[in-house]
Amino acid sequence: MRKISGRPGSDSNGETQWEDGHSSAPYAREGYETLIEKANTVALKKIFKSYGVHLDEINKKTICPFKSHKGGRENTASFYFYPETNTYCCFGCRQGARPVDFVSYIEGISRSRAAEKIIKNFQKDVCENYSINFDNFNDRISILMDYSNAVRDFRLNNNEIDDFNFIEKLSSEFDKMNEKYNLTNDALKLVVSKLIEKINKRQLQV
Numbered sequence: 585m586r587k588i589s590g591r592p593g594s595d596s597n598g599e600t601q602w603e604d605g606h607s608s609a610p611y612a613r614e615g616y617e618t619l620i621e622k623a624n625t626v627a628l629k630k631i632f633k634s635y636g637v638h639l640d641e642i643n644k645k646t647i648c649p650f651k652s653h654k655g656g657r658e659n660t661a662s663f664y665f666y667p668e669t670n671t672y673c674c675f676g677c678r679q680g681a682r683p684v685d686f687v688s689y690i691e692g693i694s695r696s697r698a699a700e701k702i703i704k705n706f707q708k709d710v711c712e713n714y715s716i717n718f719d720n721f722n723d724r725i726s727i728l729m730d731y732s733n734a735v736r737d738f739r740l741n742n743n744e745i746d747d748f749n750f751i752e753k754l755s756s757e758f759d760k761m762n763e764k765y766n767l768t769n770d771a772l773k774l775v776v777s778k779l780i781e782k783i784n785k786r787q788l789q790v
Contacts, residue, residue, distance in 0.1 A: 619699045619700065619703065620684055620695060620696075620699050622699070622703060622710050623683060623684045623698070623699035623702040623710070624670070624682045624683050624684050624699075625670075625709075625710055626702050626703075626706045626709045626710060627709060628665060628667075628670050628672060628686065629665070629667070630706060631686060631702065631706070632686075634705070635649065635690060636649075637649045637663075639665055640661065643661075643759055644664060644665045644667065645661045645662070645663060645664045645665065646661055646663050646665075647659060647660065647661055647662075648662055648663040648676055648677060649663065649690060650674065650679060650689060650690060652677060662674055662675045662676035662677075663676075664728075666724075670683065672686060673725055673728070675728065675729065675732040683702060684698045685698075687701060687702055727772050727776055728772075728776075730776055730780065731758070731779060731780065734779075734783050734784075735754075735755060735783070738751050738783050739751060741787070754779060754782065758779060
């Protein structure tokens with residue numbers, strides 16, 4: 585399974601010092617993992633808003649906000665938000681994870697510093713007891729990445745207008761189906777396999 589990472593800096597597990605090396609930082613006494621978990625309970629939608637990231641309310645997607653993605657000149661909505669897991673993923677630059685990772689990546693700071701910033705700016709939104717199924721999320725991302733890769737490869741190898749219309753229609757239908765029926769991972773995997781089969785058949789015809 586692919587691992588998608590949105591962190592530019594690294595912090596070893598259990599570390600209590602921040603990237604500036606000062607263990608007396610305001611939240612250091614609580615422990616690294618605890619701070620990360622607390623910060624990750626803040627709703628991503630609120631964090632997005634504070635960075636000027638505006639999502640399509642229906643499809644929960646937008647243009648990737650990261651400067652590293654095509655030099656900040658991306659114009660395709662490849663950045664998706666998953667409210668049920670409070671996570672995100674950009675299928676263009678392959679960055680995705682949780683609130684701390686988003687702030688860490690977009691500002692170019694360590695995850696510990698990003699956690700500190702989130703807790704400071706969203707104190708009222710931090711939840712002490714919160715859990716989501718990240719195994720389920722990681723499996724879903726892997727399935728979606730398989731489809732995304734198939735679409736990307738088709739576009740790279742086929743430049744005719746009919747081919748473009750074919751893949752755009754297929755992707756639009758997939759987005760509508762996924763949004764309407766809130767597919768489980770098993771159902772999503774079945775749908776993606778059938779769509780990839782269609783793409784491969786089209787590929788053989790061109």
